[in-house]
Every structure is written in C-alpha cells, then in structure tokens.
Amino acid sequence: MLFVLLDFSPIKPDFGLFFWTVLIFLIFWFLMGKMAFGPIKDALKKRENDIQDALDESKKAREEMANMKSENAKMQAQANDDRAKILQEAKDMKNSIINEAKDKAKEEANKIVANAKIEIDNQRKAAVNDIKNQAGVMAIEIAESLIKKNLKGDAEQEGLVNTLVDKFNLN
Amino acid sequence: MIRLAAIFSLMICVAFSMYAQHNHDGHDHSGHDHSTQDHSGHDHSAHASKTEAHGDEHGGCGHHAAFDVAETAMHHISDANVYSIGPLQIPLPIMLKSDDGWELGMSSKFHPDLLGHGDGHLGHNRYVLHGGIVKRIADASFPMGEFDVEGFMHSEEKIGGKKKDVTYVCTGDAMHKLEQKSTFDGGLFGGGMSSYKDFSLTKNVTSMLIVCLFLFWIFRRAAKAYKKQDGEAPKGLQGMLETFVLFIRDEVAIPFLGHNWEKYFTFLLSIFFFILGLNLFGQIPFFGGSNVTGNLAVTMVLALLTFLITNFSGNAHYWKHLLVAPGVPFIVKLIIIPVELMGLFIKPLTLMLRLFANITAGHIVMVVFIGFIFIFGKSGESLVGAGGAAVGSTLLTMFMMAIELIVALVQAFVFTILTASYIGAATEEAH
Numbered sequence: 001m002l003f004v005l006l007d008f009s010p011i012k013p014d015f016g017l018f019f020w021t022v023l024i025f026l027i028f029w030f031l032m033g034k035m036a037f038g039p040i041k042d043a044l045k046k047r048e049n050d051i052q053d054a055l056d057e058s059k060k061a062r063e064e065m066a067n068m069k070s071e072n073a074k075m076q077a078q079a080n081d082d083r084a085k086i087l088q089e090a091k092d093m094k095n096s097i098i099n100e101a102k103d104k105a106k107e108e109a110n111k112i113v114a115n116a117k118i119e120i121d122n123q124r125k126a127a128v129n130d131i132k133n134q135a136g137v138m139a140i141e142i143a144e145s146l147i148k149k150n151l152k153g154d155a156e157q158e159g160l161v162n163t164l165v166d167k168f169n170l171n
Numbered sequence: 172m173i174r175l176a177a178i179f180s181l182m183i184c185v186a187f188s189m190y191a192q193h194n195h196d197g198h199d200h201s202g203h204d205h206s207t208q209d210h211s212g213h214d215h216s217a218h219a220s221k222t223e224a225h226g227d228e229h230g231g232c233g234h235h236a237a238f239d240v241a242e243t244a245m246h247h248i249s250d251a252n253v254y255s256i257g258p259l260q261i262p263l264p265i266m267l268k269s270d271d272g273w274e275l276g277m278s279s280k281f282h283p284d285l286l287g288h289g290d291g292h293l294g295h296n297r298y299v300l301h302g303g304i305v306k307r308i309a310d311a312s313f314p315m316g317e318f319d320v321e322g323f324m325h326s327e328e329k330i331g332g333k334k335k336d337v338t339y340v341c342t343g344d345a346m347h348k349l350e351q352k353s354t355f356d357g358g359l360f361g362g363g364m365s366s367y368k369d370f371s372l373t374k375n376v377t378s379m380l381i382v383c384l385f386l387f388w389i390f391r392r393a394a395k396a397y398k399k400q401d402g403e404a405p406k407g408l409q410g411m412l413e414t415f416v417l418f419i420r421d422e423v424a425i426p427f428l429g430h431n432w433e434k435y436f437t438f439l440l441s442i443f444f445f446i447l448g449l450n451l452f453g454q455i456p457f458f459g460g461s462n463v464t465g466n467l468a469v470t471m472v473l474a475l476l477t478f479l480i481t482n483f484s485g486n487a488h489y490w491k492h493l494l495v496a497p498g499v500p501f502i503v504k505l506i507i508i509p510v511e512l513m514g515l516f517i518k519p520l521t522l523m524l525r526l527f528a529n530i531t532a533g534h535i536v537m538v539v540f541i542g543f544i545f546i547f548g549k550s551g552e553s554l555v556g557a558g559g560a561a562v563g564s565t566l567l568t569m570f571m572m573a574i575e576l577i578v579a580l581v582q583a584f585v586f587t588i589l590t591a592s593y594i595g596a597a598t599e600e601a602h
Contacts (some may be wrong), residue, residue: 012467013466013467013468013471014250014369014466014468015368015369015370015468016266016368016369016370016371016373016376017250017373017375017376017466017468017469018468018471018472019370020370020372020373020376020379021376021379021468021469021472021473022472024376024379024380024383025441025445025472025473025476027383028383028386028387028441028445029437029438029441031387032386032387032390032437032440032441032444033437033438033441035387035391035394036387036390036391036393036394037390037416037436037437037440037441038437039394039397039398040390040393040394040397040412040413040416041416041420041433041436041437043394043397043398043401044397044413044416044417044420047402050402
C-alpha cells in the first residue's frame with residue numbers, strides 16, 4: 001500500500017505539470033483579462049456610472065421642478081401684491097381727485113363769495129356815495145329852501161331845518 | 172421529489188460505475204491478466220515463476236492483490252497519461268524529454284487496453300505505461316526500440332537505509348526496475364531526478380485546457396452580451412456570472428486593495444474562476460474526476476504567482492515594515508524580523524497546501540466511501556455486503572458531494588481573498 005501512496009501521490013510536484021500550469025494559467029489570465037474580465041469590468045463600471053448619472057439627473061430635474069414651483073408661487077404672490085397695490089393706488093387717486101375737486105370747488109365758491117362781497121361792498125360804497133351825493137343835493141336843495149325861507153322868519157327856518165335833518169337822517 | 176429521486180438514481184449509477192472501475196483496479200493491480208482479456212503471448216504461469224526470486228513476499232507479475240482502498244484512492248487522485256472515464260482509457264499526447272531526445276506521440280502507442288486500468292503491453296525506448304502513467308526503465312543499457320511488456324510488480328526495498336518502493340516491469344526475459352517520476356522534491360517524498368522529464372499533455376493538463384476553454388467561452392459570451400445589450404438589465408448567463416464578478420469586486424478586491432483594485436482585478440478573477448472551475452470539474456460524475464487543484468504542482472504555480480505579484484508590487488512601506496520593523500525595540504526586532512521573513516514564504520506555502528489538501532481530501536473521501544462497497548463486499552465474494560454497503564455509501568457519497576460543492580466554492584474564495592489580502596498588505600500606503 002505504502003509504495004503506491006508514495007509512487008502515485010500528487011504530493012510530488014511534477015515538472016511537466018508545473019510547466020503546463022504556468023503556461024496555461026498565464027495565457028488564461030492574459031486572454032480573460034483582455035477579452036472577458038476587462039470588458040465586463042468596464043461594462044459594469046459604465047453601467048454603474050450611467051445609473052448614478054440618471055439618478056443625479058432625476059434629482060436635478062426634481063430640484064428644478066421644485067424651484068420652478070416656488071418661483072411660480074412667488075410670482076403669483078407678487079402679482080397679487082401688485083394688483084392690491086394698483087387697486088390701492090387707484091383708490092388713493094380717486095380720493096385725491098375727489099378731494100382736489102372738492103377743494104377747488106370750495107376755493108371757487110370762496111372766491112365767488114369773496115368777489116360777491118367785494119361787489120356788494122363796491123355797490124354799497126357806490127350807494128353810499130350816491131346817497132352822499134343825493135344828500136349833498138338835498139342839502140343844497142334844503143339850503144336853497146332855507147335861504148328862501150330865511151327871508152321869511154328865523155323860527156320857521158329853524159323848524160324847517162330840523163324836520164329836514166330828521167327826514168334825511170344820514171345813517 | 173422527482174428531482175430527488177433522479178439524483179438518487181444517478182448516485183446509484185455513479186456507485187456502480189465506480190464499482191466497475193475499482194473492482195478492476197482492486198483485483199489485479201499488478202498485471203493485465205483479466206479473465207475477460209486474455210492476450211495471446213502472455214503466459215501467466217511463465218512469468219509468475221520468473222518473478223519468484225523478487226516477489227516471494229510481494230507477489231510477482233501475475234499476483235492478484237486484494238482490494239486496497241488507499242491504493243485505489245491514490246491512483247484516483249494522481250495525474251496520468253491517459254484520460255480515464257470509468258474503465259475507459261482515452262489516450263493522450265505524450266512528450267517525454269530525456270538525454271536520448273524527445274519521445275512523442277499518443278499514450279496509445281504503449282498499447283494499453285481501451286477498457287482497463289492503463290497498463291501498456293508494449294514498451295518503447297525504455298518507456299512503459301503503468302497505471303496510466305509513463306515510466307522508464309532505470310537500466311541505461313536496456314536496448315532502445317520496442318519491447319513486449321508482460322506485467323508489473325511492486326516491492327519494498329531498502330536503499331541506503333531507507334525503505335523505498337520500487338516498481339518492476341516484467342519483460343519476456345527478465346524484470347527491470349523502473350525509475351521514480353522526476354519531481355521537484357529531489358527525492359524527499361520518494362520521487363527523484365529521473366533520466367527523463369514528462370512534458371506530456373496529461374489528464375490534469377487536458378482538464379485544465381477543457382476548463383479554461385469552457386470558462387473563456389462563457390465569459391466571452393457574457394462580455395459580448397454587455398456590448399450587445401448595452402444599457403439593459405443583465406439576464407441569463409451574463410446575470411449569473413455577474414453575481415460572481417460583483418462578489419469578487421465588492422467583497423474581495425475593493426475592501427482589500429482600496430483604490431488600486433482595478434490593477435489586480437483580472438488576476439483575482441482569473442485565480443478565482445480557474446480554481447472554482449477546476450474544483451467543480453473534478454466533481455462531475457462520469458467525467459474522469461480529475462484532481463487538478465488537488466495537485467501540488469498546480470497549486471504551487473498559483474501560490475508562486477501570488478507570491479511574485481505580492482512582492483513585486485510591494486511598496487517602500489511594506490519592505491520597511493518587513494525588514495526594519497520601525498518602532499519596535501531592538502530585542503523584539505531580533506525575533507520579529509526573522510518571523511516576518513519566514514512569513515513571506517509561509518504565506519504562499521499555506522496557500523499552496525490549503526487548496527491541495529482540501530481538494531485532495533475530498534477526492535480521497537469520495538473514493539473511500541465508494542470503496543466501502545468492495546471492503547464489505549470482500550472484493551466480490553459477498554454480494555449482500557456489497558449491496559448493503561452500496562446503499563450506505565451512496566447516501567454518504569451524496570452527502571459528501573454536497574459538501575464538496577461548498578468546499579469547491581469556499582476554497583476558490585479563500586485562495587482569492589487571501590491573495591487579495593497579501594497584495595493589499597504589500598501595497599498599503601503608510602498611515
């Protein structure tokens with residue numbers, strides 16, 4: 001038994017088998033590396049990169065979408081604000097126009113009143129002047145009549161003058 | 172349920188095919204004198220008497236050895252110059268180099284039986300085929316050219332105070348000692364430096380070629396699928412292989428090698444699939460059960476490549492750590508530096524032995540379980556014993572085969588992850 005164990009045993013590395021193993025393994029390694037493992041490795045890497053890129057891209061697209069949405073909301077809010085502002089402005093303008101108009105009207109009225117007053121004043125002055133003039137004329141007429149009466153007696157003259165003066169009371 | 176039944180019946184078939192093969196081996200390891208194959212020109216009684224002088228204790232060329240499970244197992248796990256599927260012996264190319272030049276051709280030129288156990292009936296230029304393995308007659312004066320081989324005989328002899336196992340070949344006129352196969356061990360394990368070197372495309376080399384071509388074919392298809400279905404989800408074969416490739420990348424290469432994982436990735440994948448493919452190939456029933464990754468020469472090559480790549484890519488930090496051990500007290504340095512230096516060689520050595528031992532053990536256990544059939548059957552004498560053991564050993568073998576599938580994967584993974592960790596340690600940046 002022992003002789004076979006030693007004679008056949010693969011515990012003795014055989015030179016020829018060693019040589020062939022080196023040759024076959026090196027060729028195997030080279031060919032597999034160049035034509036099988038290398039391309040597979042590259043393909044796997046490429047696929048993983050592609051997947052990563054796709055994920056990144058979708059993430060970016062999602063972010064962009066979110067950005068756009070928020071921008072839209074912002075724009076809407078802005079539009080709302082603008083509208084409110086414009087309305088407010090319009091309202092303000094209306095009020096101011098009304099007020100202005102009111103003021104102008106008041107002013108005009110005041111002016112008219114003032115003018116009227118001046119006119120009245122003037123009229124009165126004219127009237128006074130007229131009265132004065134008439135009083136002057138009357139005075140002259142009275143004076144005339146007095147002179148004429150003077151010729152008749154003092155007492156009568158005096159009575160006459162008083163009645164005349166009462167009659168033409170200057171106020 | 173149907174599937175289970177199918178597996179069970181397959182196992183029964185395996186058991187019986189092995190029965191056929193090993194019964195053969197067990198009955199007459201030392202000759203070709205089968206009852207079914209009676210070759211003219213072979214007189215059993217004649218050379219039985221001739222070998223009496225040598226083999227009084229061990230048996231001569233016509234000796235019938237009892238079934239020896241260890242012997243069968245060892246024969247099963249060895250490399251051979253024929254590809255044996257069951258009892259079928261498929262000849263393989265031989266390339267033998269000796270001082271007398273190259274001996275080329277197919278192993279069929281030694282005229283082994285097509286259904287047998289690989290003992291050639293014809294010798295050529297001192298070469299003979301024994302148990303499917305080419306060997307050479309040690310006697311340099313033996314004449315060149317063809318000669319008839321009548322049988323083989325094993326004996327245990329004391330040479331230089333050491334017990335050595337010697338095989339003799341019986342030719343027509345005498346017995347001639349055979350050389351031990353030439354190996355790297357320098358005779359340490361009973362091998363030696365013989366007068367020839369075997370560069371044949373042996374069973375293991377053939378298996379390696381088959382597995383490598385198969386792997387190349389499926390991975391080439393997968394690689395093309397990536398091109399063709401660019402941007403699509405992987406499917407079929409491509410998807411299956413991708414699982415392994417991604418596993419090696421994400422669990423082995425990147426964690427251990429960091430940013431320069433790509434540089435060593437094809438080596439790690441080659442190592443992994445080479446080992447896994449050969450581990451699994453050896454477990455296919457009815458396919459020769461070649462024990463390639465359970466052969467020291469093969470694991471030695473793989474470990475040696477790991478060793479070379481590790482040390483050639485080692486950076487200054489690695490060598491400084493190894494040779495100077497900075498920050499360690501001088502006294503401790505005296506211990507630590509030799510230990511580190513030893514570790515440099517022990518690491519690939521353990522890689523080599525771990526894979527070899529695991530796969531070889533698996534093959535041996537399988538043969539031993541099947542061998543129960545012959546042990547309990549008393550080599551064919553007890554049919555009841557053989558039948559009972561057949562059921563038991565079938566169940567045991569099924570169980571072992573399931574475990575061996577895990578072992579095949581685990582050993583390929585362990586070899587790869589350790590390689591990655593050694594390279595990773597050598598290329599790690601100082602921190």
